[in-house]
Amino acid sequence: MDSSFTQDLSKLEEYSLSMIDFIEKLPDSFFDCEELTPSKGVIDNIINYSKKTPVSYTTNNKVYRYSRN
Amino acid sequence: MKNIQRKTDDELVKAFMSGEEKCLQVLIDRHRNKIYSYILMMVKQHELAEDVFQDTFIKVINNLKRGKYIDNGRFPSWVMRIAHNLIIDFYRKQKNVKEVSNDATDYDLLNSKKFSESNIEDKMVYSQILTEVVELLDYLPDNQKEVVKLRHFMGLSFKEIAEETGVSINTALGRMRYALINMRAMVEEKNISLTV
Known part of the structure; x- marks a missing residue:
């Protein structure tokens, strides 16, 4: 029998997937808002990670925020 | 190239x-x-x-x-x-x-029990309602649109909205109030049903 936690997680999964469908339908202009932009530091981390990553790479590596972790 | x-x-x-x-x-x-x-x-x-x-x-x-x-x-x-x-x-x-869950707010998309327990058909209707609500947002003045987005789509409290937008909490609340009044008027005018 599914536990309450499993059921809640299943509902959350359904909700999350339906939000993806919903967000996909929205125009890009809807998200044109400074509060909905990730920080430059995060973007820089991603770009730097990519530059240092060869074509084949193992997962489970995590780039931590500069000066935060 | x-x-x-x-x-x-x-x-x-x-x-x-x-x-x-x-x-x-x-x-x-x-x-x-x-x-x-x-x-x-x-x-x-x-x-x-x-x-x-x-x-x-x-x-x-x-x-x-x-x-x-x-x-x-x-x-x-x-x-x-x-x-x-x-x-x-x-x-x-x-x-x-x-x-x-964000129980501190009086309404939140994630707290919508009706949606979380709904069937596929309900979800499609709900998604359509959300799409229509989003379309209504386009008719609002920018400052009202911003408050609605931050409050109902991003789940920010009015205190956070006030800080993010550089206005007082009362101003943020006022903008939300006028946004809701305007949107209600548009719902009636366009005869949109907002129930699943």
Whole structure:
């Protein structure tokens, strides 16, 4: 029998997937808002990670925020 | 040669997979707000949302550099699916799915019991209602539109909205009040049904 936690997680999964469908339908202009932009530091981390990553790479590596972790 | 900014997502992905690193920046710039908004809607905290956003793109990079991408013209959707998996993993590890609830607010998309327990048909109707509500937002003045987005789509408190937009809490509340009055009027005028 599914536990309450499993059921809640299943509902959350359904909700999350339906939000993806919903967000996909929205125009890009809807998200044109400074509060909905990730920080430059995060973007820089991603770009730097990519530059240092060869074509084949193992997962489970995590780039931590500069000066935060 | 085609300007990099005018390339389609799939062209950028292919070029990135061939080693053109600069294409990743264009893809991120093009879709970062949409993807970040989805993550923020699910986790409700900026710090956590940024961590998930970063981890999502690390998986995106790893997958692309391994040649794992299906060309279907829906790059942002593919990225959001990866974010979705990370978010669900996060809550699974937390062992407390209720953390996603934002009970401090009087209404929240994530707290919509009706939606969470609805069937597929209800979900489609709900999605249609949300789409119509979003269309109504376009008719609002910018300052009212901003408050509605931050409050109901991003789950910010009025105190947070006041801080983000540089106005007093009373002003933020006033803008929401006028936004709701205007939207109610538009719902009546356009004869839109807002029930599932």
